[in-house]
Amino acid sequence: xLFVAYGTVARICKTAIDTLKTRGEGGAFPTxxxxxxxxxxxxxxxxxxxxxxxxEMSCGQMVEDARYHVAGKRPVAFYGRVxx
Numbered sequence: 062x063l064f065v066a067y068g069t070v071a072r073i074c075k076t077a078i079d080t081l082k083t084r085g086e087g088g089a090f091p092t093x094x095x096x097x098x099x100x101x102x103x104x105x106x107x108x109x110x111x112x113x114x115x116x117e118m119s120c121g122q123m124v125e126d127a128r129y130h131v132a133g134k135r136p137v138a139f140y141g142r143v144x145x
Contacts (some may be wrong), residue, residue: 062081062110062111062112062113062114063110063112063113063114063135064077064078064114064116065113065114065115065116065123065127066115066116066117067117067123068117068118069118070116070117070118073116074116110135111135112135112136112138113127113131113135113136113137113138114137114138114139114140115127115137115138115139115140115141116139116140116141117141118141118142118143118144119141119143120141120143121139121141124137124139
């Protein structure tokens, strides 16, 4: 699973990644900027994750960027919330 997130949500995803790492089921690919998404490192030719989850506290502005970089090679899911 590749988590695409930033800000507060990224910290929450890091907890999930750390839990997966303790089970031997995953690792982390840290990025320190939101835009642009790292094309070659998260791109279609080197993507090892079977699924991509874009999670953000907004209406899904990063989903299309993630789908572009994955280029249809993997499913891209979205989970988001808008603060009220």
